[in-house]
Amino acid sequence: MALFALLAALLAVAALAWATSPLWRQARVPGLAAVALLAVLAGTLYLVVGNPDALDPAKRRPPETLPEAIASLEEALERDPSQAEGWRLLARAYAAEARTNDARDAFARAVALAPDDADLLAEAAESRALASDNRRFDDTAIDLLQRALQVQPMHQRSRWFLGIAQRQRGQHAEAAATWEPLLAIVDPTTAAPLREQIDIARKEAGLSPLPAAVAAVPAPDTAAERGPGITVSVSLDPQLAMRLPEGAVVYVIARQTEGPPMPVAVERLPVSALPTVVTLDDGDSPMPTLKLSQLDTVEVVARVSASGDAAAQAGDFTSAPLHAATGADSRVALLIDQVVR
Structure with missing residues (x-):
């Protein structure tokens, strides 16, 4: 044995x-x-x-x-x-x-x-x-x-x-x-x-190189540049808090609801930041060709990742995904209370 x-x-x-x-x-x-x-x-x-x-x-x-x-x-x-x-x-x-x-x-x-x-x-x-x-x-x-x-x-x-x-x-x-x-x-x-x-x-392909800002993914300087956003409250079930893996990170993700669920806004936080409130907007877009402000509705989810990978893996903690309209007054509350199987 x-x-x-x-x-x-x-x-x-x-x-x-x-x-x-x-x-x-x-x-x-x-x-x-x-x-x-x-x-x-x-x-x-x-x-x-x-x-x-x-x-x-x-x-x-x-x-x-x-x-x-x-x-x-x-x-x-x-x-x-x-x-x-x-x-x-x-x-x-x-x-x-x-x-x-x-x-x-x-x-x-x-x-x-x-x-x-x-x-x-x-x-x-x-x-x-x-x-x-x-x-x-x-x-x-x-x-x-x-x-x-x-x-x-x-x-x-x-x-x-x-x-x-x-x-x-x-x-x-x-x-x-x-x-x-x-x-x-x-x-x-x-x-x-x-x-x-x-x-x-x-x-x-005959295209110009990516702008330097895209590679660095910096946040735009002004609210106008960031576009409309979604205010997301994120909390963790106390029962899961006792099982947090060392070095875990939190991803708060908005993704499109039509077609492949591609992310249009992502924020990465240390798990110690929970509970927290974040605002997802165009400054959090991982792709220059698809922004949060281009969509009327998105699906929002929060996930605690043990590996640091944004993709869900068995053993991660996640919230139920919720649909939210984009806009200045858009708010959603997520509770991370599920274990990814």
């Missing part, structure tokens, strides 16, 4: 390292292999729990090498192929061994079992590109990325990959538009090179 707990902890650390890697930077092979090895060791042990053979001390020895772990996981999935997480772990292990076709196929099996997991959809799309001779995202990969963005419109990795796929197809203006919303939610270190890529795409 102690061994299982240790391996589970290692898996959590590996998963965190994977999730917080730079958005567009390819992982180095040794690092990827280490993550996959930890994941497969813990995942294999998890999958064999409940198997009578696992009670035999002679058969409880954990795999000591990546090939051994892969073999054990393959056997476990042959016994029970209905475990999406098992296929995901196996796919990552294949990728660590540069078995790109096997990784692609294993990710496909995982997606079939968990079609609404945005992280998994992005990984599956990337695996298809890595398995192709020209490293291009094919139609199936693009469908996977678009599905991920339907689940989580601001899923960072999916937006980055979809923009790359659009660039590969000569859709440079579309790629820039796909990437621009990310400028409002990524950290400054990431935003600078991202803006460079957006400007390159815009130049190839």
Whole structure:
């Protein structure tokens, strides 16, 4: 049991390292292999729990090498192929061994079992590109990325990959538009090179570079420039306050109600600011082409994010979304009292 707990902890650390890697930077092979090895060791042990053979001390020895772990996981999935997480772990292990076709196929099996997991959809799309001779995202990969963005419109990795796929197809203006919303939610270190890529795409599309103000996302100086806004009161259920993860942040988001739920205004606050009152207006727009003042009605939601990502993830705390009219007298009160499943 102690061994299982240790391996589970290692898996959590590996998963965190994977999730917080730079958005567009390819992982180095040794690092990827280490993550996959930890994941497969813990995942294999998890999958064999409940198997009578696992009670035999002679058969409880954990795999000591990546090939051994892969073999054990393959056997476990042959016994029970209905475990999406098992296929995901196996796919990552294949990728660590540069078995790109096997990784692609294993990710496909995982997606079939968990079609609404945005992280998994992005990984599956990337695996298809890595398995192709020209490293291009094919139609199936693009469908996977678009599905991920339907689940989580601001899923960072999916937006980055979809923009790359659009660039590969000569859709440079579309790629820039796909990437621009990310400028409002990524950290400054990431935003600078991202803006460079957006400007390159815009130049190839025959468009002018983004204004410097768009990249920095500063607040306009005057109320007239900010346009009409929505006053939002945000509070947190006291029962959830006792479960706040360390380093959590709060996003207050207004998004369009027609078409894809794209954000038109976003404010990011430390969780210590709760309860608070904020005003969402054009100064909070993540996109230069879509402003709060352009819409008559928006959907407003507040979310406590443990990861710092604006996209909802399991375990985050959120309010129920409410519709609000835009205008100087618009007010809405949000209570963060739900847990994202």
